[in-house]
Amino acid sequence: MLRPWPVSLGDRIDASRDVPLYMQIIQALIRDIERGRLASGTYLPSSRELARVLGVNRKTVVLAYEDLIAQGWLESAGTRGTRVAAALPDPVNRHRSDAEITMSSAVVDYRFAPPPERPIAVSSGPGLKIDEGAPDGRLFPAELLARAYRAAAHRGAQGNGFQYRDPRGSPALREAVATMLKSQRGLPVTAENICITRGSQNGIFLAAQVLVERGDSVVVEELTYEPAVAAFRALGANIVPVGLDEGGIDIEAVEHACRRNAVRAVFVTPHHQFPTTVSMRPERRLRLLDLARRFGFAIIEDDYDHEFHFESQPLLPLASYGPAHVLYVGSLSKLLLPALRIGYVAAPPQVIDAIAHRVSITDGMGNTLTEDAAADLIGSGELRRHGRKVLQVYAKRRESFAAEIDRLFGDLVEYRMPGGGLAFWLRFRTDLDRMEARAAAMGLRLASSRSFMTTGDAPRGLRIGFASLNAYEARTALAALRQAAG
Numbered sequence: 001m002l003r004p005w006p007v008s009l010g011d012r013i014d015a016s017r018d019v020p021l022y023m024q025i026i027q028a029l030i031r032d033i034e035r036g037r038l039a040s041g042t043y044l045p046s047s048r049e050l051a052r053v054l055g056v057n058r059k060t061v062v063l064a065y066e067d068l069i070a071q072g073w074l075e076s077a078g079t080r081g082t083r084v085a086a087a088l089p090d091p092v093n094r095h096r097s098d099a100e101i102t103m104s105s106a107v108v109d110y111r112f113a114p115p116p117e118r119p120i121a122v123s124s125g126p127g128l129k130i131d132e133g134a135p136d137g138r139l140f141p142a143e144l145l146a147r148a149y150r151a152a153a154h155r156g157a158q159g160n161g162f163q164y165r166d167p168r169g170s171p172a173l174r175e176a177v178a179t180m181l182k183s184q185r186g187l188p189v190t191a192e193n194i195c196i197t198r199g200s201q202n203g204i205f206l207a208a209q210v211l212v213e214r215g216d217s218v219v220v221e222e223l224t225y226e227p228a229v230a231a232f233r234a235l236g237a238n239i240v241p242v243g244l245d246e247g248g249i250d251i252e253a254v255e256h257a258c259r260r261n262a263v264r265a266v267f268v269t270p271h272h273q274f275p276t277t278v279s280m281r282p283e284r285r286l287r288l289l290d291l292a293r294r295f296g297f298a299i300i301e302d303d304y305d306h307e308f309h310f311e312s313q314p315l316l317p318l319a320s321y322g323p324a325h326v327l328y329v330g331s332l333s334k335l336l337l338p339a340l341r342i343g344y345v346a347a348p349p350q351v352i353d354a355i356a357h358r359v360s361i362t363d364g365m366g367n368t369l370t371e372d373a374a375a376d377l378i379g380s381g382e383l384r385r386h387g388r389k390v391l392q393v394y395a396k397r398r399e400s401f402a403a404e405i406d407r408l409f410g411d412l413v414e415y416r417m418p419g420g421g422l423a424f425w426l427r428f429r430t431d432l433d434r435m436e437a438r439a440a441a442m443g444l445r446l447a448s449s450r451s452f453m454t455t456g457d458a459p460r461g462l463r464i465g466f467a468s469l470n471a472y473e474a475r476t477a478l479a480a481l482r483q484a485a486g
Ligand SMILES: Cc1ncc(COP(=O)(O)O)c(C=O)c1O
Pocket: 133, 198, 199, 200, 201, 202, 225, 269, 274, 302, 304, 330, 331, 332, 333, 338, 342, 343
């Protein structure tokens, strides 16, 4: 019986690497077999002996041997031990490069488009981040959230509720969202009209999936929410930008676009236009719905931060007076917390079923525990109370943010006080390219002015969130921005 002794693996097994020891043994043995250092029929040391030589636990070697036997590299010869298999695995599985073994790079011809040069989301990392209108997560009482989760966990566990369930989402949350939309936003809906989604971003993508096919035209404003445009583009849509002003989308331009293209969808954020914050005027809302009827397109209404309106009663969503033509997308990210990833789509039941099918084949279903906890927070009135409380905090922050902008920038900047939402839209009378380059060099992380633009000649500006910053943070952020402006 031939025993090559000892196998020289020692220098290749290193406990400090982040690859498990048994995987390192497997990789080293495969490499030795492939290179002919271990020939078919060669007996390996016993697991006890190899473990001793390598200074590892015997179970680690047993695991590696078992795996190699299962893969066909080794075979068990009963009491005589373990040897290199007579018939090695198929040659197509051999001669693998390091990249194949370590997952360090893609070796297959994947079908994804190269990632954009500028990532869509503003990265997290060092430096000072200025967001585009996020809530202040510190204001949501952790204890309230914990209580809602605890109650939902007990209920779910007792009722065996944490099984695979309806892709449309937790029945309790669908009911709660439908009641909220009906009583507070005038949408004629029941739970059958609701699909819970992973944030409104997921809602936009799902809505687009049931609407848009490759080559279909989707109208967006020339300044808009880039991740939505990216979602339409990912589905092969032909993006048709139209202008906008302080009254919202240019309706004549939409009509013109409809005469020239077969428009499938129009994407708007009518409540607080992203990024400019303006509200779409009531007569334009009616005209847009009228165009939807005449030209047969759907409106994707992204009402991402509905709850935060400071100056007047918010206008009712388009979906409240043209429900058959609107896919209404909403979110709890701004009122509750972005990290919980709860959004929803409200649409006719057949559309909801089609969307739910997409959910089934992507993520299967939502997170029942989080959804049930959110339903509790809505049902108990806690979320509304929280909304009223933070609205006052944000209203004050908005005022002092505006005062600080005036103090620091004076005539250098032009803006309108946002009537709602959690951000300012600032137009600078300075070289914005230079300013943004300086901001980046200073470690300021904020959305690029180009991220909002769907055409090269759209008006340029920066969207600066104020709600997530306390007084000190707001002063620091604006001072840094002022420094970047030169
Ligand atoms: C206009 C707009 N739509 C959608 C979203 C997505 O938010 P979420 O997916 O967290 O609901 C955002 C996020 O800020 C947004 O600004």
